[in-house]
Amino acid sequence: MKQRILIIGSGFAGMWAAVSAARVAHLQGNTNLEIAVLAPQPELRVRPRFYEANVSTLTADLQPLFAELNIRFIAGHAERVDSAESGVWYKTPESDSTFLSYDKLIIASGSRLHHFGIKGIAEHGFDIDQLDTAQRLEDHLNALASQPESAARNTVVVCGGGFTGIELATELPSRLKSLLGSDTNTKVVVVERGSQIGGRYSEALRKIISDASDELGIEWxxxxxxxxxxxxxxxLQDGSRIDAATVVWTAGVQASAFGENLTADRDNLGRFVVTEELQIPGYNNIYATGDMAHAKTDTLGNTALMTCQHAIQLGKFAGHNAAASLLGVEGLPYRQEFYVTCLDLGAWGAVYTEGWEQEVKMVREEAKKLKIAITNELIYPPKADRDVAFAAADPLAKFV
Ligand SMILES: Cc1cc2nc3c(=O)[nH]c(=O)nc-3n(C[C@H](O)[C@H](O)[C@H](O)COP(=O)(O)OP(=O)(O)OC[C@H]3O[C@@H](n4cnc5c(N)ncnc54)[C@H](O)[C@@H]3O)c2cc1C
Structure with a gap:
C-alpha cells in the first residue's frame, strides 16, 4: 500500500510543501508515496495583494501543477486530527464527514484576522484578510459613488497601522479619487494604538512611511x-468620533484553529512551537508550517513572521522533511537567515529594506518595480513543468 503525506491547506506553505515532498520522492525514484493536499479549493489565494483592486483575479489555479507532479487534490475542510488513529476528519463539499489516514501530516492551514470582540466591527466593518472579505470591501468601495456626497462617504478609516494597514491606506487615496472623482475631498485616517507611525519598524523605515503618508495626505x-x-x-476609546462610511479592520492575525485538539505549545499568535525540522513536539508524524509554525529562522533568536516570504520557505522545508523521514533520507533543519521587507506605499512608490534591522535599500519607483516583481511573479506558483517546479522547491535553493 502507498504511504501518504497529507497536507492541510493549499496556500503558500501547503502548495510548496506538496511540491517539495514530490521532489524528494522523485529524487529517490520512489513512486510509492502519495502526496495529497486537502483544502476547500485547488487554488492559491494571493493574500498579500488583497489591498489592490480586482481582487477576484488574485488567485492561481493549482490543478495544472498538481497534475504535472502527480499530487492528489482533495476538496474539503479539515476539522479534527485523530493522532491516535493517524488520520484527519474532514467535511467534503457535500458536508459529509470523512476520515482520511496519513503517514505524515503537514498542517498548513494558515491564519485569519481576529476582531477581538470590538463592538460593531463584524456588522459594520470590512477587512482584506480573505478573498471573500476583500471582495466585499471592493464592492462597497465601488458602490460609494452612488451614495449621496458627504464627508462620511468620502472617508475611510483603516484600523491598525501595521504593514497591511499601511499598504491599504497608501493605496486608497488614488483609488478613492478614481472612484469618486479627482475633485472630491477624500480622506484616509489610520487609527493606531502605538505612539509613532510605524513604531514597530526601524527608524529609517518609519521616516519613509511618515513622509509617504504626508505626501499622500493620510491622517494618523x-x-x-x-x-x-x-x-x-x-x-475611539477617548470618546472622539470619526464619521466614515468605510471602516477597515487590519490588526490582529491569528493562526488557524485547526489542530487545537493536539496537546502542544502554541505561541501568542496561536502558532505551534515546532522543532528545527518543523515537527510538533510529541507528534513525530505531524509537521506545522507557514503561518501555523513558530519556527526559529537562525541561531540569533529570530523567528519566522506570518509572511508569505517565510511561509514559502517553511513549506519547502516541511514537505522535504516529511518525505525524507518516510524515505530514509536526512532531514534539513529549517533556516532562513536573510529577511527583507518590500512595502507598497501607493502613489508614493514603495520601500525595500534588508535584514532584521530593516536597512532601507531602495525607495520610490525603483522599490515599486521590485514590489511588483515580488507580488506579481515571485510568490506565484511555479510553472506546471516538473524540472522548473522541482528546482524552485529545493529548500536550499536561493529564494530572496
Ligand atoms: C492583506 C494582506 C497583506 C499581506 N501582505 C504581505 C506582504 O506584503 N508580504 C508577505 O510576505 N506577506 C504578506 N501577508 C501575509 C501572507 O499572506 C501570509 O503570511 C501567507 O498567506 C501565509 O501562507 P500560509 O500558506 O501559511 O497560509 P494561507 O495563505 O492563509 O493559506 C492557508 C490555506 O489553508 C486552507 N485552510 C484553512 N483552514 C483549512 C481547513 N480547516 N481545512 C483545509 N484547508 C484549510 C486555506 O483555504 C488556504 O488554502 C499578507 C496577508 C494579508 C491578509
Whole structure:
C-alpha cells in the first residue's frame, strides 16, 4: 500500500510543501508515496495583494501543477486530527464527514484576522484578510459613488497601522479619487494604538512611511484605539468620533484553529512551537508550517513572521522533511537567515529594506518595480513543468 503525506491547506506553505515532498520522492525514484493536499479549493489565494483592486483575479489555479507532479487534490475542510488513529476528519463539499489516514501530516492551514470582540466591527466593518472579505470591501468601495456626497462617504478609516494597514491606506487615496472623482475631498485616517507611525519598524523605515503618508495626505490618529464601529463610523476609546462610511479592520492575525485538539505549545499568535525540522513536539508524524509554525529562522533568536516570504520557505522545508523521514533520507533543519521587507506605499512608490534591522535599500519607483516583481511573479506558483517546479522547491535553493 502507498504511504501518504497529507497536507492541510493549499496556500503558500501547503502548495510548496506538496511540491517539495514530490521532489524528494522523485529524487529517490520512489513512486510509492502519495502526496495529497486537502483544502476547500485547488487554488492559491494571493493574500498579500488583497489591498489592490480586482481582487477576484488574485488567485492561481493549482490543478495544472498538481497534475504535472502527480499530487492528489482533495476538496474539503479539515476539522479534527485523530493522532491516535493517524488520520484527519474532514467535511467534503457535500458536508459529509470523512476520515482520511496519513503517514505524515503537514498542517498548513494558515491564519485569519481576529476582531477581538470590538463592538460593531463584524456588522459594520470590512477587512482584506480573505478573498471573500476583500471582495466585499471592493464592492462597497465601488458602490460609494452612488451614495449621496458627504464627508462620511468620502472617508475611510483603516484600523491598525501595521504593514497591511499601511499598504491599504497608501493605496486608497488614488483609488478613492478614481472612484469618486479627482475633485472630491477624500480622506484616509489610520487609527493606531502605538505612539509613532510605524513604531514597530526601524527608524529609517518609519521616516519613509511618515513622509509617504504626508505626501499622500493620510491622517494618523496615534495612541488611539477603536471602541465601537457603527454604520456611520468609529468611536475611539477617548470618546472622539470619526464619521466614515468605510471602516477597515487590519490588526490582529491569528493562526488557524485547526489542530487545537493536539496537546502542544502554541505561541501568542496561536502558532505551534515546532522543532528545527518543523515537527510538533510529541507528534513525530505531524509537521506545522507557514503561518501555523513558530519556527526559529537562525541561531540569533529570530523567528519566522506570518509572511508569505517565510511561509514559502517553511513549506519547502516541511514537505522535504516529511518525505525524507518516510524515505530514509536526512532531514534539513529549517533556516532562513536573510529577511527583507518590500512595502507598497501607493502613489508614493514603495520601500525595500534588508535584514532584521530593516536597512532601507531602495525607495520610490525603483522599490515599486521590485514590489511588483515580488507580488506579481515571485510568490506565484511555479510553472506546471516538473524540472522548473522541482528546482524552485529545493529548500536550499536561493529564494530572496
Ligand atoms: C492583506 C494582506 C497583506 C499581506 N501582505 C504581505 C506582504 O506584503 N508580504 C508577505 O510576505 N506577506 C504578506 N501577508 C501575509 C501572507 O499572506 C501570509 O503570511 C501567507 O498567506 C501565509 O501562507 P500560509 O500558506 O501559511 O497560509 P494561507 O495563505 O492563509 O493559506 C492557508 C490555506 O489553508 C486552507 N485552510 C484553512 N483552514 C483549512 C481547513 N480547516 N481545512 C483545509 N484547508 C484549510 C486555506 O483555504 C488556504 O488554502 C499578507 C496577508 C494579508 C491578509
Amino acid at each position: 490618529r496615534l495612541n488611539a484605539a477603536v471602541e465601537v464601529v457603527d454604520a456611520g463610523g468609529v468611536t
